[in-house]
Amino acid sequence: MKINNSEYRIPELNFNAMCALEELGASFTEMDKKVLSTVRAFLALAMGGDVEKAGSEIEAHVASGGSFDEIMEDISSAVEESGFFRALRA
Helix, strand or coil: EEECCCCCCCCCCCCHHHHHHHCCCCCCCCCCCCHHHHHHCCCCCCHCCCCCHHHHHHHHCCCCCCCCHHHHHHHHHHHCCCHHHHHCEE
């Protein structure tokens, strides 16, 4: 995902990554209701776990005219490509 001219790679979403995302504030049962927390958690995971830094990056991204559309596309792709997530839906 690209934010403020920096590329961040969302790691493979295995069981441990999913647990980390929950600890960082993402709720997979309420992703559609907690979009901001979900985006911040995914960026924090990609940045090494710092939610404060992730929040600041997102705030700067939006302040400079950035949107959530591309970020959400990247998150959706990571979820769709996750073997663990696919297995949960089966």
